[in-house]
Amino acid sequence: MKQTTISDLKNHVGETVTLKGWLYNSRHSGKLVFLIMRDGTGLCQCVVFIKNVSQEEFESAKSLTQESSFSVTGTVKAEPRSVGGYELDVQKMELVQLAHEYPITPKEHGIEFLADRRHLWIRSQRQWAVLKIRHEIIKSVRNFFDSRGFTLFDAPIFTPNSVEGTTTLFETPYFDEGSAYLTQSGQLYGEAGAMAFGKIYVFGPTFRAEKSKTRRHLTEFWMVEPEMAYYDLDMNMDLMEEFVEYIVQQVLTNRRAELEILERDISKLEAVKRPFPRISYDEAVEIIHKKGLPFEYGNDFGAPDETAIGEDFDKPVMVHTWPKEVKAFYMKQDEKDPTKAKGVDMLASEGYGEIIGGAQREDNLDLLLEKIREHQLPEEAYNWYLDLRRYGSVPHAGFGMGIERTVSWICGIHHVRETIPFARLMGRLKP
């Protein structure tokens, strides 16, 4: 018998096929048992009619517990009223394992209860849909860069020093070298890559030992960081908006069923089309002040400020040209206003806040050295990085996009802990 998957049933209408999976739900009435099977690709109602199977099989079908593993062989029928649009008329059923009493039931469970059972929770429809969309987003990220001449450039996880301060670093003993710190960003290494390959992207996990329990922070999260030689701030923004539009449109094209499971307002995503608004930091501050929020010029935006800015637009907005004190040492000083840095953040629509941070980088050796001293960073540790300005320095730019925040926005879900298979937060290291 031909084995297939639920997602492929549309190609087998009228044929007899075998499906292998788990019991998602069931009901029976007299001579019929309705088994909703999940096989990891979708759901399918399998109809067991007492006259089509042996008595043993019928009894077995009736007594299947939630999440029991089993296989069925039967005829595929289009049935628009059924979940997924197809049904199986069962001729043969085989139990693989009768599941113990399953802890996750249709009733409401607390978030800690579910998080403790994350290895099982991912089997439920919403979590499954979120992680399918996560896959689509990551695939789109790679396709986008691979098809535009970028070279994948894996930056190291173990680093001898930090990019953005030492208070939020995870540290591990490293043989005779003292300590290694887990990377917070692959950017500096990515800049070395851009000088060797022209255009690169770093894509891997990054780590922050942040003691904040918010819905937007994980201690371990994935980030994609493209870096381009011979790019300025405007080219960087062009790429950012093309990139984000591409990802959103790919999800709309390929994962519509999953968005529907999540009851996502699809019209909001359909609006994510270039060009995105570009406003300066100064203009953004005006918006915040107009709305009466108590914001002091020169500070970084907090979550309420980001929401205030973002809600004025129906697509992501890019905020550029920041007071240099707010931003990292490596950002290029603005030629027109030396108090400003050529940084740019992208705030997602619908108040989801920052999903991208980027900048044109300082390519002038002397100015960069000055910045390192101003920020009281250990000059010796950055000597290799300064080499990139000694040996063929060029204008260059790049950005970093947090995967979990992007998944959260596109899926329309509140907390980033549901956007990765096993979220790690302060207070959450298991399972």
Place this chain on the structure above:
Amino acid sequence: MKQTTISDLKNHVGETVTLKGWLYNSRHSGKLVFLIMRDGTGLCQCVVFIKNVSQEEFESAKSLTQESSFSVTGTVKAEPRSVGGYELDVQKMELVQLAHEYPITPKEHGIEFLADRRHLWIRSQRQWAVLKIRHEIIKSVRNFFDSRGFTLFDAPIFTPNSVEGTTTLFETPYFDEGSAYLTQSGQLYGEAGAMAFGKIYVFGPTFRAEKSKTRRHLTEFWMVEPEMAYYDLDMNMDLMEEFVEYIVQQVLTNRRAELEILERDISKLEAVKRPFPRISYDEAVEIIHKKGLPFEYGNDFGAPDETAIGEDFDKPVMVHTWPKEVKAFYMKQDEKDPTKAKGVDMLASEGYGEIIGGAQREDNLDLLLEKIREHQLPEEAYNWYLDLRRYGSVPHAGFGMGIERTVSWICGIHHVRETIPFARLMGRLKP
């Protein structure tokens, strides 16, 4: 003027284009300066004729130092005798930055000297070619699984316990949870993923604090780990060989120029076609003994043993059905011989040794519990993993392929430290 890249010159013959890059090499004789530019996509000879440019430009071209950044505008000419097959007749040249004296010269440098300057070393042809092939391999890995219904499933890096013993773990303080250990393998999490999605692959960095300085060990390395529900050992081996054939053939198709830079014997790669030989551990031991190596039955293979087995075949060989003592607790016991485990290793051709380790997993709750006790593992820590056998256990299998070893084999290079942008080894944490 139209800006393009060196890799795209073939589409611009006869046109006037601008290239932006760095000086790889140069020579001059009288009225001509020959500048070999690299732009990250390839090399191109730019011919500066004294009559075609200003005197300033000509002098600037003559005085360019190695790795200086510059742009040129000129006419594209097909020239089979030139590197890359095309030349640029320069009409305009612009210096971006005159590089300081570049430390890496065509003369021989020691490996530590080069490793200290890895951020620059990656600009040289061989390193560039290796990392381009690395990108191609990773892209092929993802394409392979994405196009076969697998879902990407990122396993956590921070784990509360270890898979393969505690002596080689990196450890970091984790808030009030005590210590977190850096993952050595995402497999156990991947098994949870397979039960939710059917077929998944974990793909991320993994860590081993191994105190061994060999040419095959890094402390941080990337691994891809597919895991499939309703798969047995034979199906696992079918997938392994299809997978490895695909990767090698993709590199041959898309990265032939890079293989040639590395002077790789391409015929050896062309031979990597299914089916691959499958031999049992017992048969492998026979081969070792026939060659007179001092190997004791029941041990794991060492590097010389792997070489002895591999050199008998012109393609990778799969060694299956191992004495259970050699293998991890989670491998399924062989039904025909309970002293054996259903593990399988793939040894690369040409003596490159193990690149894949895999197995059918133990799906019987009682046998798995027995194994955990036999191996004296902390039962409590594996309780969540045992849940996968309580709630819909199914036959399943998977494997893990080390990216750096695979790159090393396909590129035909001796040491894995050249197969990743910034290798981390015992004694090497910088830059």
